[in-house]
Amino acid sequence: MGICFLIIVLLAIIFLGLGVNSLKNIYPFLIWILIISIVSATGIFIKSPITFVLVLIGTIIVSFIFYSQNNKLPNSINIFFLKSIHLLRIPMEFILYNLWINKLVPREMTFEGLNFDLYFAISTIFILIVGLIWKDFYKSNIFRFWNFLGICFLLNVLIIGIISSPLPLQLIAHKNPNLAVLHFPYSLLPAVVVPVIILAHILSLRNYLKR
Numbered sequence: 001m002g003i004c005f006l007i008i009v010l011l012a013i014i015f016l017g018l019g020v021n022s023l024k025n026i027y028p029f030l031i032w033i034l035i036i037s038i039v040s041a042t043g044i045f046i047k048s049p050i051t052f053v054l055v056l057i058g059t060i061i062v063s064f065i066f067y068s069q070n071n072k073l074p075n076s077i078n079i080f081f082l083k084s085i086h087l088l089r090i091p092m093e094f095i096l097y098n099l100w101i102n103k104l105v106p107r108e109m110t111f112e113g114l115n116f117d118l119y120f121a122i123s124t125i126f127i128l129i130v131g132l133i134w135k136d137f138y139k140s141n142i143f144r145f146w147n148f149l150g151i152c153f154l155l156n157v158l159i160i161g162i163i164s165s166p167l168p169l170q171l172i173a174h175k176n177p178n179l180a181v182l183h184f185p186y187s188l189l190p191a192v193v194v195p196v197i198i199l200a201h202i203l204s205l206r207n208y209l210k211r
Contacts, residue, residue, distance in 0.1 A: 001095060001098055001099075002185050002186075004091065004095065005092075005095055005185055005186065005188075005189075006185050006188075008088050008091060008092055008095075008193070009033065009185070009188050009192055009193060011088055012085055012088055012192070012193055012196045012197070013026050013029055013030065013033070013192070013196065014026075015081045015082070015084050015085045015088075015200075016029070016081075016082075016085060016196050016199065016200065018078055018081040019077065019078050019079075019081040019082035019085070019200060019203065020070045020076060020077065020078070020203065021076055021077075021078055022070070022076075025066065025069050025070055026066070028062050028065045028066050028069075029062060029066060029192060029196070032058070032059070032062045032191065032192065033188060033191075033192055035058075036055060036187055036188055036191045036192070037184055037185065037187075037188070039187075040182070040183065040184040040185075040187035040188075041184045045181075045182040045183075045187060046182045046183065049165065049166045049167055049182055050167060050168070052165070052167065052181065052182060052187075053167065055187065055190070055191050056162075056190065058191075059190065059191050059192075059194075059195050060195075062195070063195040063198070063199060066199065067199060067202070067203075070203070071206075077203055077204070077206075077207045079131070079138050079204060079207065080128070080131075082200045082203055082204050083124060083127060083128055083131070083200075083204070084124075084128075085196060085197060085200040086120075086121055086124040086150065086197065086200065087121065087124050087125070088121075088193075089117055089118070089120070089121035089124075089197065090118065090121045090122065092121075092189075092193065093110070093111055093115070093117060093118040093121065096109055096110050096111075096115070097110045097111065097112070099180045099186070100112075103176055103179075104178075104179050104180040104183070104186075105161075105164075105176075105178050105179070105180050106160075106164045106172065106173030106176045106177065106178060107173075107176070108160050108164060108172060108173060109157060109160050109161055109164065109178060113160075114156070114160055115156070115157050115160065116153055116156070117153045117154060117156075117157055120149065120150055120153045123146070127143070127146060138204075138207070143204075144205060147201045147204050147205050148201075148205075150197075150201050151198060151201045151202075154194065154197055154198060154201075158190065158194055160172075161178050161181065161189075161190065164177055164178040165177060165178040165181060165182075166178075166179065166182075
């Protein structure tokens, strides 16, 4: 399961690079992946969960650096690859489900709980099809609403993940907390996968607003 997760992480980064038509611009995330992988492999997050807060702060900084590098004209955006990133949310949901079975995440983080992201991810298939049929679809308010909805769905999962983690902010799932993010490679979920998906939405919205 860990290998499947790493493949998803790699594909998400590649799609993001192709989405901004510059694979070289993904180097901040590649460096970040290396740092988080080494640190989490040492087991420091398991020994001291509070240190994971630094990962969340670092993730915001890395995301800001990437966005600043790619704050260009709309024609630098490849919508197809940015939307393809959201297809990766489908297998990710089944990985979360498997982690729940192994008691590494709470039920609330899966599609059997309070996580509805799987349904949004499936809608990506229809969005891509409509985009091929309707030439101006990516300029429409429907597409803009879809992106806003996607961000809301993802933030929902992110908040659940945070308040169910063994941190001072934990409010739920005390019997079965979110332990997966403290282990390699799943520490890359909030550190890389989540920000990449949010960036894909933001870049698509920026592309819409600049037209």
